[in-house]
Amino acid sequence: MSDIANVATGATVVALTNVHKSFGPLKVLDGVTFDVARGDVLCIIGRSGSGKSTALRCIDRFETIDSGEIVVCGRKVHDPALDLRALRQDVGIVFQSYNLFPHLTIEENITLAPTCVKGTSKAEAREQARAALAQVGLSDKIQHYPEQLSGGQQQRAAIARSLAMRPKVMLFDEVTSALDPELTGEVLKVIEGLAADGMTMVMVTHEMGFARSIADRVVFMHRGKVHEHGTAAVLTTPTTPELAQFLGTGL
Ligand code: ADP
Numbered sequence: 271m272s273d274i275a276n277v278a279t280g281a282t283v284v285a286l287t288n289v290h291k292s293f294g295p296l297k298v299l300d301g302v303t304f305d306v307a308r309g310d311v312l313c314i315i316g317r318s319g320s321g322k323s324t325a326l327r328c329i330d331r332f333e334t335i336d337s338g339e340i341v342v343c344g345r346k347v348h349d350p351a352l353d354l355r356a357l358r359q360d361v362g363i364v365f366q367s368y369n370l371f372p373h374l375t376i377e378e379n380i381t382l383a384p385t386c387v388k389g390t391s392k393a394e395a396r397e398q399a400r401a402a403l404a405q406v407g408l409s410d411k412i413q414h415y416p417e418q419l420s421g422g423q424q425q426r427a428a429i430a431r432s433l434a435m436r437p438k439v440m441l442f443d444e445v446t447s448a449l450d451p452e453l454t455g456e457v458l459k460v461i462e463g464l465a466a467d468g469m470t471m472v473m474v475t476h477e478m479g480f481a482r483s484i485a486d487r488v489v490f491m492h493r494g495k496v497h498e499h500g501t502a503a504v505l506t507t508p509t510t511p512e513l514a515q516f517l518g519t520g521l
């Protein structure tokens with residue numbers, strides 16, 4: 271696909287500026303600032319509970335924020351006048367669990383949103399589903415039901431479902447964490463392919479080797495703050511004791 275990285279609004283696709291977010295008394299995002307350039311892969315790492323998923327969910331407005339600003343493809347995400355449907359078309363999100371509808375075939379799972387939300391014709395949606403499934407190497411599973419697929423294949427189908435909406439940026443939240451180790455490789459390979467195609471991506475991951483190989487930028491979150499931010503080199507030569515400890519390298 272050549273048009274996936276075609277964002278007309280400039281070089282910055284996602285920008286968080288001084289974002290604060292609490293759940294009741296619990297401060298989860300404490301002045302988070304980072305941005306993602308078009309075609310870049312940003313990996314977010316950090317301990318459980320450090321605010322990674324919340325940050326990701328704020329980008330797609332699955333969460334509100336208390337203060338600060340998030341701009342995605344030129345849209346202010348938390349502006350009351352936001353066109354939420356347009357935002358959700360631009361932003362694909364894939365979670366740890368695949369969330370495929372069990373009673374629908376893979377094709378039906380993929381064509382549902384384009385036909386119902388975007389108003390794409392059934393024939394065109396089917397064509398897009400075929401293309402998206404080819405992209406994730408699942409062309410032969412189009413008429414299968416989710417339960418007939420392995421966990422890795424289901425996760426690839428979930429990625430295909432997002433791709434069929436032709437998003438401008440993809441968000442991945444620990445998409446391999448629920449998989450057996452022997453199935454993670456095939457999913458990471460698909461993500462690698464998307465990166466090679468120029469897809470802009472924000473990825474929360476525990477796969478440090480993968481982050482090292484794919485990340486243009488790395489954000490290390492610690493207690494709701496961006497504690498360290500840099501290129502993939504920070505994974506090899508962290509500059510803070512917290513990141514060093516997280517990586518188990520000592521400092
Ligand atoms: P991470 O993804 O880094 O593990 P999360 O963003 O999921 O962290 O969570 C950060 C903190 O916010 C955790 O302490 C978590 O329990 C809390 N939290 C997340 N979502 C909610 C929610 N909807 N209501 C209350 N607390 C939440």
Ligand code: MG
Pocket residue numbers: 322323324443
């Ligand atoms: Mg999380």
